[in-house]
Amino acid sequence: xxxxxxxxxxxxxxxxxxxxxxxxxxxxxxxxxxxxxxxxxxxxxxxxxxxxxxxxxxxxxxxxxxxxxxxxxxxxxxxxxxxxxxxxxxxxxxxxxxxxxxxxxxxxxxxxxxxxxxxxxxxxxxxxxxxxxxxxxxxxxxxxxxxxxxxxxxxxxxxxxxxxxxxxxxxxxxxxxxxxxxxxxxxxxxxxxxxxxxxxxxxxxxxxxxxxxxxxxxxxxxxxxxxxxxxxxxxxxxxxxxxxxxxxxxxxxxxxxxxxxxxxxxxxxxxxxxxxxxxxxxxxxxxxxxxxxxxxxxxxxxxxxxxxxxxxxxxxxxxxxxxxxxxxxxxxxxxxxxxxxxxxxxxxxxxxxxxxxxxxxxxxxxxxxxxxxxxxxxxxxxxxxxxxxxxxxxxxxxxxxxxxxxxxxxxxxxxxxxxxxxxxxxxxxxxxxxxxxxxxxxxxxxxxxxxxxxxxxxxxxxxxxxxxxxxxxxxxxxxxxxxxxxxxxxxxxxxxxxxxxxxxxxxxxxxxxxxxxxxxxxxxxxxxxxxxxxxxxxxxxxxxxxxxxxxxxxxxxxxxxxxxxxxxxxxxxxxxxxxxxxxxxxxxxxxxxxxxxxxxxxxxxxxxxxxxxxxxx
Amino acid sequence: xxxxxxxxxxxxxxxxxxxxxxxxxxxxxxxxxxxxxxxxxxxxxxxxxxxxxxxxxxxxxxxxxxxxxxxxxx
Numbered sequence: 001x002x003x004x005x006x007x008x009x010x011x012x013x014x015x016x017x018x019x020x021x022x023x024x025x026x027x028x029x030x031x032x033x034x035x036x037x038x039x040x041x042x043x044x045x046x047x048x049x050x051x052x053x054x055x056x057x058x059x060x061x062x063x064x065x066x067x068x069x070x071x072x073x074x075x076x077x078x079x080x081x082x083x084x085x086x087x088x089x090x091x092x093x094x095x096x097x098x099x100x101x102x103x104x105x106x107x108x109x110x111x112x113x114x115x116x117x118x119x120x121x122x123x124x125x126x127x128x129x130x131x132x133x134x135x136x137x138x139x140x141x142x143x144x145x146x147x148x149x150x151x152x153x154x155x156x157x158x159x160x161x162x163x164x165x166x167x168x169x170x171x172x173x174x175x176x177x178x179x180x181x182x183x184x185x186x187x188x189x190x191x192x193x194x195x196x197x198x199x200x201x202x203x204x205x206x207x208x209x210x211x212x213x214x215x216x217x218x219x220x221x222x223x224x225x226x227x228x229x230x231x232x233x234x235x236x237x238x239x240x241x242x243x244x245x246x247x248x249x250x251x252x253x254x255x256x257x258x259x260x261x262x263x264x265x266x267x268x269x270x271x272x273x274x275x276x277x278x279x280x281x282x283x284x285x286x287x288x289x290x291x292x293x294x295x296x297x298x299x300x301x302x303x304x305x306x307x308x309x310x311x312x313x314x315x316x317x318x319x320x321x322x323x324x325x326x327x328x329x330x331x332x333x334x335x336x337x338x339x340x341x342x343x344x345x346x347x348x349x350x351x352x353x354x355x356x357x358x359x360x361x362x363x364x365x366x367x368x369x370x371x372x373x374x375x376x377x378x379x380x381x382x383x384x385x386x387x388x389x390x391x392x393x394x395x396x397x398x399x400x401x402x403x404x405x406x407x408x409x410x411x412x413x414x415x416x417x418x419x420x421x422x423x424x425x426x427x428x429x430x431x432x433x434x435x436x437x438x439x440x441x442x443x444x445x446x447x448x449x450x451x452x453x454x455x456x457x458x459x460x461x462x463x464x465x466x467x468x469x470x471x472x473x474x475x476x477x478x479x480x481x482x483x484x485x486x487x488x489x490x491x492x493x494x495x496x497x498x499x500x501x502x503x504x505x506x507x508x509x510x511x512x513x514x515x516x517x518x519x520x521x522x523x524x525x526x527x528x529x530x531x532x533x534x535x536x537x538x539x540x541x542x543x544x545x546x547x548x549x550x551x552x553x554x555x556x557x558x559x560x561x562x563x564x565x566x567x568x569x570x571x572x573x574x575x576x577x578x579x580x581x582x583x584x585x586x587x588x589x590x591x592x593x594x595x596x597x598x599x600x601x602x603x604x605x606x607x608x609x610x611x612x613x614x615x616x617x
Numbered sequence: 618x619x620x621x622x623x624x625x626x627x628x629x630x631x632x633x634x635x636x637x638x639x640x641x642x643x644x645x646x647x648x649x650x651x652x653x654x655x656x657x658x659x660x661x662x663x664x665x666x667x668x669x670x671x672x673x674x675x676x677x678x679x680x681x682x683x684x685x686x687x688x689x690x691x
Contacts, residue, residue, distance in 0.1 A: 054684075058681060058682070060682070063633070064630065064632075098630075099629070102654075102655070105655070106655065106656075106657075215656055215658065216622070216656075216658070216660065217656075219651040219653050219656075219658060219660050220651075221651070229632075229635040229638075229639075232632055232635065233635075233639070275632050276630050276631060276632045279630075279631040279632040279635060280630070280631035280632075280654075283631060283653070283654055283655050284631075284655065287655040287656075
């Protein structure tokens, strides 16, 4: 709690004690009681009266300070001293609580995003200096000890360690890095000592980009926030005007109307007319929702996008890198002559001199040292494959055309993907399937989408028809369109945008590369694997730091919960306020109820809003 | 048009932030003004040459509406 709040708390306690004393000890002369009340009032309310007076001179008459001052001074005038003090006391308690809650949620979001490095250990002229990360230049070497944050993006030049990327990605499992690996600022070095060559200045580093994004998130306001601030603009003046009418008119119209009774009712109106309870709880909820999302590695660029997520209807996905892993791996080996391992070994050896993506995938799957001396007479047959002599045996590795060229009888495979046929000594030895694999997470994500009322999941891809169909069928997608050029993707998204209901939203998910036009066109553009890709962070509305599609489903869940809390708060606060207004107009509700309608509602709305922060995946 | 960001301090209530934002929106020198009460941020866009003038006029508005509030560029 800050100093301002401490002071406020002391004032509240002192004033409260005075009220209790005055209440318990009924002095003979009422005057003494009254003096105690006035002192209690001044202790707790002097600031507010002072502000109100200042504000009048500045032409601000409908502000809270003014309303509370008029209401309480009015109560004094009609002899309701106890109530005057109580109203002021409660008002201050509410303010204190509000300030505390705002502080707390600011802090907890700041903790979530506690990735800003305070310093960097830079190695200059055989000395290690501790400097501001701003002052480190590209190309310099920095030292990161265990437990420290990596301050700038760079490449490891010495050392080995496990990195904790949780604050960036929400991913709990640490990542191993060693020499020549790229590291990103904001990760925490768990164990080893690392020397890192800086690749980007602090301004351009991942950590700066992310902080910038999160800190600016709440400047794009949602419809609910705009609604509530418009509402507040009209609400207060209207209630004040009704209050004035309520104080004046009955005395003229109704026979035997007691002026002070109606004044009391009017003063209750003034207490209820403060708009702050409504206004604070809405941004607080969105703030919490954005915080909860960033905790799991989803960066949302504005409250408006968080709001839109809740009403998403269509999700359009890119294929490669989004639904699939985007890397080509050996998925299947079918050997006919030798063991599967031997087949892979022969193929890898034969391809060992090539840098073709297929040979890279083979070598990666083989994952053992290749003795290049055993490979001779390597010959690349363009568009078909490779011929080589491995350990004295002639090995052919390639596609159907290669097998046909050498008149080898082979079993044609119907697998989806790139099929590599292998022949040893002119005899068919088997095939190896190399394909992009669907991410494990994609299955989970598609199921979650369907259970979260996403009506349609569409895949748009530039890849071949048969491969795309296979992915779409395996994942049970509603629609897919293959062999598209970038401009075709744009026109498909345009078509889908028309199909959805007018108040529902379309989400496009891509890896952020070459997707910029579609990301801009859709209601919500999501870029995946944002870690390290500047283009993606720039172009998208929502950035998922890891490459898990299911994070979108989790974000939709957070969005729905946030929106529910926002609606609850709006309805609850307005209902209570209007209820109390009506009751006090008829003289049923006292000024106490009015204080509850103001302060109590604000406290409850804030507590409700803080629930968003506790959402788990 | 360039975007500028300021830290906005001593702004006590959410509605005050809204009112201040509405008043600032009326200034001609700046566009897309936004105050985020939760992040304590003020952001706006203006032409680079006009920046000094814009900040001056923002400070004037603040002086009138919320004299306790101070802004600092970040």
